[in-house]
Amino acid sequence: MFPKTPRDSAKWQLTYKRRTFIERSNKREKIDYKLESGRHRSAMMWYIRVYGIMMCQHMDAWYVSQKDEWNKLKSTICPSAA
Numbered sequence: 367m368f369p370k371t372p373r374d375s376a377k378w379q380l381t382y383k384r385r386t387f388i389e390r391s392n393k394r395e396k397i398d399y400k401l402e403s404g405r406h407r408s409a410m411m412w413y414i415r416v417y418g419i420m421m422c423q424h425m426d427a428w429y430v431s432q433k434d435e436w437n438k439l440k441s442t443i444c445p446s447a448a
Contacts (some may be wrong), residue, residue: 379442389422394423395423399419399422399423401416
């Protein structure tokens, strides 16, 4: 109820923003990419699966940030598909 960092401070806002970011990332890994549905017994296979999921998350974020340029490129290369 009474944390060391006051809730109305800038440090609290930054900490809470980071926490919500991590929670959204964990949800994306566990639910959207079905991390826990894998039937792996070895730690190595878990690491490989997590690494692949993180690459997919990175590609998703990169695509969203570059979406307008991709649409311009697509309309330039193949106008009938756009």
